[in-house]
Amino acid sequence: MRSILVLFFALVLSTVTLSQTPPLNETAKVDDRPAQALYEEANGYLGRRYQEFNKQNLPYDPKLEATTRKEQHDLAVKNAITLASRGELKDDDLYYLGMLHHLAGNGDAALETMRRFLKSDPDGFNAQAARNVIVLYAVRKNLIPEAETAVTSYAKHRPQNPEDRYKMEVLIADAHFRAGDFAQMLVHSNQMMEAAKAFMTDRPSEAPKRDEMLIKSASFLAQGFLKTNQRERAINVYDDLRHLALTLPAGNLYKTATIRLLTLDPEANLGKLFSEKIGERKEPPEVVATQWIDQEPVKLSALRGQVVLLDFWAHWCGPCLYTFPKLESWFEAYKNKGLVVLGLTSYQGQAEGRAMTPGEELTYLREFKKRHRLSYGFAVADSHVNDLNYGVFSIPMSFLIDRKGQVRFIAAGAGDQETAELGKMIKKVVEERDDTSDASRSIGESGATSRP
Secondary structure (H helix, E strand, O other), X not given: OOOHHHHHHHOOOOOOOOOOOOOOOOOOOOOOOOHHHHHHHHHOHHHHHHHHHHHOOOOOOXXXXXXXXXXXXXXXXXXXXXXXXXXXXXOHHHHHHHHHHHHOOOHHHHHXXXXXXXXXXXXXXXXHHHHHHHHHHHHHOOOHHHHXXXXXXHHHOOOOOHHHHHHHHHHHHHHHHHHOOHHHHHHHHHHHHHHXXXXXXXXXXXXXXXXXXXXXHHHHHHHHHHXXXXXXXXXHHHHHHHHHHHHOOOHHHHHXXXXXXXXXXXXXXXXXXXXXXXXXXXXXXXXOOOEEEOEOOOOHHHHOOOEEXXXXXXXXXXXXXXXXXXXXXXXXHHHHHOEEEEEEEEOOOEEOOEEOOHHHHHHHHHHHHHHOOOOOEEEEEOOOHHHHHOOOOOOOEEEEEOOOOOEEEEEEOOOHXXXXXXXXXXXXXXXXXXXOOHHHHHHHHHHOOEOO
């Protein structure tokens, strides 16, 4: 998606007056470039300048950044004046003029120009971007009905971007919250959540942004329910979010939703989620590793028929070390009943205060494993791909996968209660039987040989 929609929300608007525009003189050449070229020149100014700075190896300088943004602003003002001077504009020329006003921070002119551009209710990318701009400035001017009309029109046209729809709904929901209209806040908070879920489907690799959008949507919904005396529904919002986190799976989302749930309901039955039948879930992401320690390379799909515990950790993590004895005891107790424990980590580039190459760190990890008397296998990645795939942004964090290949439990942290619940779930899942054939179980067992 082109960068203009990003500018819609990321642009830091200012009211700096034009001071560096070169004066016109009698011999100045008339600028007859197309409207799109005028806009793209101003819109791409920052990117071009930053590329030049990078080539010159210039260090970051906030004064230089401010000066460069001022130059972009002035260029947008200049090009807007050039385009507006051509008389009556129509169609996409109006759109590019509106975007130049937007870049220049002239909200009133941007709003008025985009209204003219959208008068015929057009379809297409430019029209959808214009509706984004309408929502932004209409909300700023407290013209909430106009913003709502624009977002409704956006939903009826194509193309659609779930992230843009989400951001528009955030602006409107927040405006209703500030106005004390909590019923309408709930309407747009629901639309936020729907857009966040569409983003989750549309961009599955962007776990951090997905979690941020889902958590913020849930927060708006819960707040709206609380403000309308619907506490039980507010609690259900976070129950539903925990359910979703388990099905994805998404560790950080689960952790945050659980904390928010306990804030609303300290007596909540957290274990209820794990005793419910949630239905079929998609298979968890495969483990990615460049090196394996005391474990033959294996895919989760080959472990079908066994119970798998994925433990995310790092050698610098104190709470992770606290969980090691428990992990080892569970492995020893249940390995003959089909439990496979995989410790997932990645190269950190250092250990114990000194820099290390991957080869040196791999040697360190082998010695570390022996020192802590851990007999289950380690999988070592050269990137954070596993963390992103499982939505792990804090450690330790563990995922318990049953014999059917479904995530049944997420343990987020090293607290005694958390690890006790994990121990109970391991016992429960290990003792469960399913209709997995002996043949498939044999394949799984042959694919993972954990060496003490």
